[in-house]
Amino acid sequence: MKELPLTLDIIDRQILRELQRDGSLSISALADKLDMTAPPCWRRVQRLRDEGILDRRIWLVDPEKLGRGTIIYVTVKLANHDRAATTAFRAAIQKLDEVLECYILLGGIDALIKIRVPNVKDYERIFYDRLSQLPAVREFESSVVLSEVKQTTEIPV
Secondary structure (H helix, E strand, O other): OOOOOOOOOHHHHHHHHHHHHOOOOOHHHHHHHOOOOHHHHHHHHHHHHHOOOOOOOOOOOOOHHHOOOEEEEEEEEEOOOOHHHHHHHHHHHHOOOOEEEEEEOOOOOOEEEEEEEOOHHHHHHHHHHOHHHOOOEEEEEEEEOOOOOOOOOOOOO
């Protein structure tokens, strides 16, 4: 993991906070929010992009409005941990559109998967048709999210 450069000052941090909240801000709107002019604001944003701190612009989609309101977390234990098995598992996960996130873990659980589906019945179909077919898996445990207490994409800066 790349550490933040020591060159991040208070203005850079303000830029990062504002753009994480609203990536559609124009440079002039961002500059206005930071009480500065557009050219130096643009240079700072460009430098943050060049350094890879600002990665890309995206729009967040409301999953409820697209009928994907049910969140399922799945823990996975693999049958074995050799390179071929874990590589096959990773490759198969990449092909599953319903999987939003997947993390390989240390400890008793080998992987944690986050899935968004319309409902539990749909998850059941995905489980039997796709998840249960994943290579090298010994065991799954699924948990349905009852309520979302906090969800953010903003990294504290």
